Amino acid sequence: MHDYPPPGAFPVATVSDAMDRFGVADGIRPLWPGAVLSGPAFTVWTRPGDNKGLHTAFETIRRGEVLVVNGGGDVTRALIGELVVQKAKALEIGGIVLDGAARDVVELAGLGVPVFARAVTPAGPWKTGPYRINGPIAVGGVPVGPGDWVIGDDDGVAVVPAGEVDDVIAGTRRLLEGETERRAANQRLVPRG
Ligand SMILES: O=C([O-])CC(=O)C(=O)O
Numbered sequence: 001m002h003d004y005p006p007p008g009a010f011p012v013a014t015v016s017d018a019m020d021r022f023g024v025a026d027g028i029r030p031l032w033p034g035a036v037l038s039g040p041a042f043t044v045w046t047r048p049g050d051n052k053g054l055h056t057a058f059e060t061i062r063r064g065e066v067l068v069v070n071g072g073g074d075v076t077r078a079l080i081g082e083l084v085v086q087k088a089k090a091l092e093i094g095g096i097v098l099d100g101a102a103r104d105v106v107e108l109a110g111l112g113v114p115v116f117a118r119a120v121t122p123a124g125p126w127k128t129g130p131y132r133i134n135g136p137i138a139v140g141g142v143p144v145g146p147g148d149w150v151i152g153d154d155d156g157v158a159v160v161p162a163g164e165v166d167d168v169i170a171g172t173r174r175l176l177e178g179e180t181e182r183r184a185a186n187q188r189l190v191p192r193g
């Protein structure tokens, strides 16, 4: 498993800027304020509204890995809730990103596992499959493969292809230096007239 920067080390917005502003999962939001994640993807492609594949993923997912689920963008069934996220916490995974929905949001915030999803609904999931584990998927229109770097913060989620991580981190650092200079210049502004 790759070692990627710790959660919150880099703003997702700037990392995306370093990929020519690509790589952002459209419409995927944190389910509680302040949630940050960073780690290698463990991917699941599931039938919309069905979480059997997620339970299978929990049999092999490793500490620090981020469970990334292509649920087809379905918002009518929650793929996870408190009980699933309790498993995620016990296994110390890096977090969960769903192109789908979740429920039990008050309890999720209390558990402190970073969870990002397209929607919230009280409707529970089906549990029959089919699903695919650790193959190429898409989340919010962005390709994700096993081991790609997934990062999330209050702005949303971005995915960096595993082979581009070093270049993107170097580019992000350069952009952050430029932003520091622009911030200082902004603070020197004074009103005219
Ligand atoms: O019933 C489910 O599979 C989803 C859920 O609410 C939980 O994990 O707590």
Ligand SMILES: [Mg+2]
Binding pocket: 081, 082, 083, 104
């Ligand atoms: Mg529940």
